[in-house]
Amino acid sequence: MRMYLAEILTIGNEILSGRTVNTNASHIARRLTSLGFTVRRITVVMDELDEISQGFKEAIQRNPRIIISTGGLGPTYDDKTAEGLSLALGRKLVINQKALEEIENKYRQLxxxxxxxxxxxxxxxxxxxxxxxxxxxxxxxxxxxxxxEILATPGVPREMEDILETFIKKYMKTRPEVKYVEETIYADKVMESALAPYVKQLVKKYDLYIKTHPKGYELSNPSLEIQIAGSSKDEEEIRKRINECIKELEEYIKNLGGVIKNSQQENQ
Amino acid sequence: MRMYLAEILTIGNEILSGRTVNTNASHIARRLTSLGFTVRRITVVMDELDEISQGFKEAIQRNPRIIISTGGLGPTYDDKTAEGLSLALGRKLVINQKALEEIENKYRQLxxxxxxxxxxxxxxxxxxxxxxxxxxxxxxxxxxxxxxEILATPGVPREMEDILETFIKKYMKTRPEVKYVEETIYADKVMESALAPYVKQLVKKYDLYIKTHPKGYELSNPSLEIQIAGSSKDEEEIRKRINECIKELEEYIKNLGGVIKNSQQENQ
Structure with a gap:
C-alpha cells in the first residue's frame, strides 16, 4: 500500500515557551489522518527567518506528499512565515494580487x-x-x-481551521486512495506489561496499528484504552480485519483476568 | 548574554495522528523556560527506531545545552526510545543495574x-x-x-513530570545564570495591525520579547493579550526594563484609542 506521508510545521515562540499548547498541530494531524495521510513528523520552530526556512527545507527534503504549516502569517514584525517559505523554496517574495484585493476590501469596509x-x-x-x-x-x-503540496495557515485556530477546510474542499490535489478506520476498546484489571507480548503478536498477525494507553496505575489499578487502527483501499476488508483482531485481543485480556468495558467505536 | 538552548523531542504516533494533544511538550517547555532556557525546537517523531534515532541525532547536531524527550519508554513492543537513543549516540544498549533492581522490586512487591x-x-x-x-x-x-545533557522520560504525564522534577532537583548540571521575567497586559479596542509598528519599535528599544495574541476579532471587536518577557542576570534590571516598556506600550495603546484592562503579572 502506498503511504501518503504528511508533515506539520508549527511556527511560534509561544509554543516553544510552553505558553500555548499546540492544539493547532493536533487539529491538522487529526484531519490529515482522517483523510488517509500518515503524519510522519510535527516540528515546532521559532519566529525567526532562518529557523522557519530551515523547518520548511528539512520537511521538503523528507519528501512528504503534503506539508501544512500554522503560525507566523499576519501583520506583525514577527510574522515571518511567508518570507521563510520563500527563502526555503528559493522563490521571490511578491505581492499576491488576489490576496491584496481581499485584504484591501476587508479594511476598506471599515x-x-x-x-x-x-x-x-x-x-x-x-x-x-x-x-x-x-x-x-x-x-x-x-x-x-x-x-x-504546501499550505501555510495563520496561527489563530479559527482562521487555520477555516483555511484548511477550504483548501481540502477546493484546492488539495493529493487524495489518499485508502479508507482509515480506528476503533477503541477499554479494559480494566490487566497490566500493560502483561498484555504487551500479545499485542506484539496481533500487530504482526493483522498488520494493524495497536496502541495501549495506560489510564490507571499499572500496579495497583490498571486500566487500558486500546486503539486499533488501520487503512485499506477496501473499507469492508479493513473493518473485518480490525474486528477479528479485537475479538482475539479481548480473549487474551479475559485470559489474563482483565475485564472488557463497553467498547466505543470511532470511525474517522 | 549567553543563550541556554534546549530541545524537546516527543516520541509517539498518538501525537502524530492527532489522537493526543502534546501537553507533555508544553509542560517541559514551560519548565525549561522558567529556568532560563530558550527552547529552540520541539520535534514529534513516530514510534519507529529510525525516526527516533534520527530525531535525537538532528537535535544533537544543533548542539543545544539540553535535550528532553518524552514517550516511548515502557514495556510494549512500540516503546523504542532507549534503543533509538543508543543508536543515535552509537552506544550499546545494556541492562542498567540500578534500574533493573528498582523494576524488580516494584513487581516483586506484588x-x-x-x-x-x-x-x-x-x-x-x-x-x-x-x-x-x-x-x-x-x-x-x-x-x-x-x-x-539528555533526559528521556516516559509519555505518561505524571511519570514524565515526576522524573523531570527529580532530574532538575538532583541531577541537572546546566543552570542558566539568568532570571526570566514575563508579564502580560490586556487591551481592548486596538487592532493588532495598528499596534504592530509600535511593538516593533519597542522590541528593538528594550531588547525584549513582545508578542501580541489576538483574542477578539481584528476588525469588529479587537482584543489583545500582550506578553512582554525577558531574561537577565540581574533581576532588578530586567523587571525595570519590562516595566518601562509596558508604560510606553500602554501610552501607544491609549493614543490609538485602546483601553488597557487590569494587567496581570506572571513571573515564572
Whole structure:
C-alpha cells in the first residue's frame, strides 16, 4: 500500500515557551489522518527567518506528499512565515494580487487605509495561490514544490481551521486512495506489561496499528484504552480485519483476568 | 548574554495522528523556560527506531545545552526510545543495574516475576544514569553526550513530570545564570495591525520579547493579550526594563484609542 506521508510545521515562540499548547498541530494531524495521510513528523520552530526556512527545507527534503504549516502569517514584525517559505523554496517574495484585493476590501469596509503592515499579509512566494480566510485577514498560502503540496495557515485556530477546510474542499490535489478506520476498546484489571507480548503478536498477525494507553496505575489499578487502527483501499476488508483482531485481543485480556468495558467505536 | 538552548523531542504516533494533544511538550517547555532556557525546537517523531534515532541525532547536531524527550519508554513492543537513543549516540544498549533492581522490586512487591517485557525497561545506552520514577515503573534515562545533557522520560504525564522534577532537583548540571521575567497586559479596542509598528519599535528599544495574541476579532471587536518577557542576570534590571516598556506600550495603546484592562503579572 502506498503511504501518503504528511508533515506539520508549527511556527511560534509561544509554543516553544510552553505558553500555548499546540492544539493547532493536533487539529491538522487529526484531519490529515482522517483523510488517509500518515503524519510522519510535527516540528515546532521559532519566529525567526532562518529557523522557519530551515523547518520548511528539512520537511521538503523528507519528501512528504503534503506539508501544512500554522503560525507566523499576519501583520506583525514577527510574522515571518511567508518570507521563510520563500527563502526555503528559493522563490521571490511578491505581492499576491488576489490576496491584496481581499485584504484591501476587508479594511476598506471599515473605512481604513492599507498600511505597510496590512499590505505585508499579501506577500507570498512567487507562484502561490492565496486561500481565502473567512474568519480573519491573512490569507493562506498554497504552493506546489517538487510535487509536494504546501499550505501555510495563520496561527489563530479559527482562521487555520477555516483555511484548511477550504483548501481540502477546493484546492488539495493529493487524495489518499485508502479508507482509515480506528476503533477503541477499554479494559480494566490487566497490566500493560502483561498484555504487551500479545499485542506484539496481533500487530504482526493483522498488520494493524495497536496502541495501549495506560489510564490507571499499572500496579495497583490498571486500566487500558486500546486503539486499533488501520487503512485499506477496501473499507469492508479493513473493518473485518480490525474486528477479528479485537475479538482475539479481548480473549487474551479475559485470559489474563482483565475485564472488557463497553467498547466505543470511532470511525474517522 | 549567553543563550541556554534546549530541545524537546516527543516520541509517539498518538501525537502524530492527532489522537493526543502534546501537553507533555508544553509542560517541559514551560519548565525549561522558567529556568532560563530558550527552547529552540520541539520535534514529534513516530514510534519507529529510525525516526527516533534520527530525531535525537538532528537535535544533537544543533548542539543545544539540553535535550528532553518524552514517550516511548515502557514495556510494549512500540516503546523504542532507549534503543533509538543508543543508536543515535552509537552506544550499546545494556541492562542498567540500578534500574533493573528498582523494576524488580516494584513487581516483586506484588508477587510478580520479571518478564522479558518488564526487564526491557532497564535497558539503557551504556553510561546512562537511571532516574527514579515514583509514579510508575519505567525509570528515566539520563546521559551526557558531547556536553549535552539528555533526559528521556516516559509519555505518561505524571511519570514524565515526576522524573523531570527529580532530574532538575538532583541531577541537572546546566543552570542558566539568568532570571526570566514575563508579564502580560490586556487591551481592548486596538487592532493588532495598528499596534504592530509600535511593538516593533519597542522590541528593538528594550531588547525584549513582545508578542501580541489576538483574542477578539481584528476588525469588529479587537482584543489583545500582550506578553512582554525577558531574561537577565540581574533581576532588578530586567523587571525595570519590562516595566518601562509596558508604560510606553500602554501610552501607544491609549493614543490609538485602546483601553488597557487590569494587567496581570506572571513571573515564572
Amino acid at each position: 473605512g481604513l487605509q492599507i498600511t505597510e503592515e496590512r499590505r505585508k499579509m499579501a506577500m507570498m512566494p512567487e507562484g502561490s495561490i492565496a486561500i481565502e480566510n473567512s474568519k480573519g485577514i491573512a490569507p493562506g498560502i498554497y504552493i506546489e514544490y517538487n510535487g509536494i | 508477587g510478580l516475576q520479571i518478564t522479558e517485557e518488564r526487564r526491557k525497561m532497564a535497558m539503557m545506552p551504556e553510561g546512562s544514569i537511571a532516574i527514579e520514577n515514583s509514579k510508575g515503573i519505567a525509570p528515566g534515562i539520563y546521559i551526557e553526550y558531547n556536553g549535552i
